[in-house]
Amino acid sequence: MTAEAPRDLVKRVDALHYATGHPVSIGIDGGIIRSVEPIAAPEGTRPRAPTFVGPGLVDLQVNGYLGRDFNRPPISPETIGDSVRLLWQQGVTSFYPTIITNSPDAIAQAAGDIARACEADRVTADGIAGIHLEGPFISPEDGARGAHALQYVRAPDWDLISRWQDASDGRVKIVTMSPEWPESSGFIERCVAGGITVSIGHTSATPEQIAAAVAAGARLSTHLGNGAHLMLPRHPNYLWEQLAQDELWTCVIADGFHLPDQVLKVILKVKGDKAIVVSDAVSLAGMPAGTYTQPVGGDVVLTPEGRLHLASNPRLLAGSAQMLPHHISHLIGRGLATSADAWDMASVRPASLMGRPQSAGIAVGAPADLVLFTADNGGVRIVETIKAGRRAGGPSEASINTSKITG
Missing domain, CATH: 2.30.40.10 (Urease, subunit C, domain 1)
Structure with a gap:
């Protein structure tokens, strides 16, 4: 300790x-x-x-930082502890390490590794507010699935959630899923009863399925506008429906690369004080510009401007490589939010959604x-x-x- x-x-x-x-x-x-x-x-x-x-920044979605990856189990306590301290240097006082779609065993190991690191070091435990499971209960469709591996995508399974929650010693606090699967509403109700916030993301759900998910207790949209099909019906579609659901908070990646300013502007206007900014940073965030090989995405290029894209197709992003201060700066610099609102979107609002004491600011x-x-x-x-x-x-x-x- x-x-x-x-x-x-x-x-x-x-x-x-x-x-x-x-x-x-x-x-x-x-x-x-x-x-x-x-x-x-x-x-x-x-x-x-x-x-x-x-107030300290609270990031609901961090996949890794400065070469440290939460999706390459086994994860050493040093890797997790270093990440906490490095993120403090970026103003992030609390965050949710994010484990993406993988095999049940790999997810259990990653969750257990994070739990053991927290148990071994009070400083690490103070920085980690919970674990975010982004998948594997997402859409299997191309586009909506994003870079998640199709072979591991599966229907919602309460027994698996219980297994991963046991492995994490109760630290799973957010689950991103698609309510397009049968029996999703019952699964969402059990998650909510168990203290897990359900977020809709990587989805091809119909508006009716999204409405049912919200009625069952879903309260968040994961990086709205990303992890989506390239082409959608103009209306209705799952983006409009999530925007129209007043009960849903909405996360956005405001790095200047993932969403056009016009889309950010509309989302912030519609969601108001329920708009949240996340980094969704991958392990290459904070690294020098160059070409890298990732377990998800293969060969990728990080540009000097901070844009991360596939080496084979520069039009396709390979994740976010910017931390929350950059996102806040983009919102302010582009006139999309006041400095106070931009800061709140990355601090008191996510804390409020998750019921954290930091919501008092x-x-x-x-x-x-x-x-x-x-x-x-x-x-x-x-x-x-x-x-x-x-x-x-x-x-x-x-x-x-x-x-x-x-x-």
């Missing part, structure tokens, strides 16, 4: 509130926010690039999961992350303005 030094404790954070832009002083004790007080900025001391403070009694960042020309740059009242680092320790934090 990793032990932090007393010097890592943070007692106060002074910065500009991410939503109001006003200076605040946040008092912290025992990993909890104890006070949030306005402060007057002395005249002539406002920095040219002021530091803002926002910057408020007395909330966990002291905080991110210091600057916002220049629409771009967000992480300065330092605080997890449960302790310094969790930043992309460049040399860039940290320690005058903003007092220990």
Whole structure:
């Protein structure tokens, strides 16, 4: 178990509130926010690039990062622990490692590996809010299935979910599935009763099947607009139906590559405060530009701009290679969301959907999961992350303005 030094404790954070832009002083004790007080900025001391403070980012869908892959079991505790700490440097204080469609044994091993890593290290456990199973209960159809292996796609099976939940010691919290399968409604009801959030994704379901899934308790759409057929009837179709279901929260990949700005704009307008941004990052996120070979997708190319595509067909994406700060920057820079809304889409909203205490944001009694960042020309740059009242680092320790934090 990793032990932090007393010097890592943070007692106060002074910065500009991410939503109001006003200076605040946040008092912290025992990993909890104890006070949030306005402060007057002395005249002539406002920095040219002021530091803002926002609630910690919460990513519902992370397949891997910086060469660490959650879909190549066995997964070592070091791989999982390193991922937690590396994601903290990106402002992500909580995330859901995502296991995609695979054989039952491989999924069970990956879930068990994550559970054992959490049990061995409190720091790792603090960063992992739960496991997201993206499949294997998805559509077998080309297009809707995306890059998931057809040989492992199967109908919803409660016995399998129970097996994987046992392997993970109860950490499976999200299941992405397609309600096109017979008996989907009963399966969804059992998941919800068991504390699992059901998300509709990689689907070719009819509008009627989607409506039935929502009635049964499905509450989320997984990366809406992606993992979909290239051609759809203009109406009705499963995209319109998910947008029209008021009970559904909607996740989007806002990296500038997966969805056109016009589509993002429509989704955000329709879903309002139920719109969530996810990275859906794969293990090549954060890696240098170049050509790589992946277990899913084969040979892929990561461009200097951060676009990941198949080497054989540059028009086809091979996953997301950008973390949440990039997505937030895209939403702000393209005028698709205010800075406060873009940040909320990646922090308090996913926490609220999942019933996490971080949904309180910057408020007395909330966990002291905080991110210091600057916002220049629409771009967000992480300065330092605080997890449960302790310094969790930043992309460049040399860039940290320690005058903003007092220990």
